[in-house]
Amino acid sequence: MASALAVDIGGTKLAAGLVSSEGVLVRRRQAPTVGHDDEALFAGLVAVVAEVRSGDEAVCGVGVGGPMAPAGEEVSPLNIPAWRAFPLRRRLAEATGLATFVDNDAKALALGEGWVGAAAGTSDFLAMVVSTGVGGGLVLDGRLVDGAAGNAGHIGHVIVAPEGNRCGCGAQGCLEAEASGTGIRRATGRPSEEATPEVVHHAGTMVGRAVASVANLCDLGLAVVAGSVALGFGSPFFAAAQAELDLRARLDFSAGARIVPAGLGDRGPLVGAGAVGWRGLGYPILGGDAPMAPASMRGP
Secondary structure (H helix, E strand, C coil), X not given: CCEEEEEEECCCEEEEEEEECCCCEEEEEEEECCCCCXXXXXXXXXXXXXXXXXXXXXXXXXXXXXXXXXXXXXXXXXXXXXXXXXXXXXXXXXXXXXXXXXXXXXXXXXXXXXXXXXXXXXCCEEEEEECCCEEEEEEECCEECCXXXXXXXXXXXXXXXXXXXXXXXXXXXXXXXXXXXXXXXXXXXXXXXXXXXXXXXXXXXXXXXXXXXXXXXXXXXXEEEECHXXXXXXXXXXXXHHHHHHHHCCCCCCCCCEEEECCCHHHHHHHHHHHHHHHHCCCCCXXXXXXXXXXXXXXX
């Protein structure tokens, strides 16, 4: 049975897996994100991909941090300094020989969670990753919102604390600067794994504040949150986020909005990347959702 070669590229790890057309992750491998230049990092990625392949892949789907050019033709992840305007889609297509589709990792998560996760059957929701950075993907009216260059849903750069911490993007008070693993380390001098209850509460509050803004703006009632920081912090983080969301989302259509842990757990990034691939081939992941890239961009 054909599968999608799924690739997830993060600031701390590279992962690859095989995802069936039913959304089942059947195999996976991962390795640390290492390499001080673009080619060394890409070589590490290709090595992880080679470990997981079985020979029956129909497509390659990729989730990676942004920003990026349309269809992932060039990527410049803020959490991967070695890649600036790196031609990821073309290079992976050449390396694998597969039709290759690239999207933001948090948008990929949105596809996965809407397909077979905590948002399955929901036509309007936000999916978020709170990890090394903070990203998001929006689904409205049953369709993933792409934006002009594919960067829509970047909730990590919603301003939640105008006088807060300086963000890696150059702005002040972004959600990413207040709640991501990178932001927490910069602000406290300690990794998120050693966060105090006060830091956990602050991060959850900031996430709830950002979600409230999106709920008020986009008329949605569900936010699904994944990522090592959010899931690692657990119940206290989600309680703080829900309390802030209840406080800030008070319109008739946004009151009662919920923020919940992602349903796919640590499978989410690869299932989402697989969904990017299947979506690229026209598979109705969210029921009528159209692929972002035209057919002419599928091959090498």
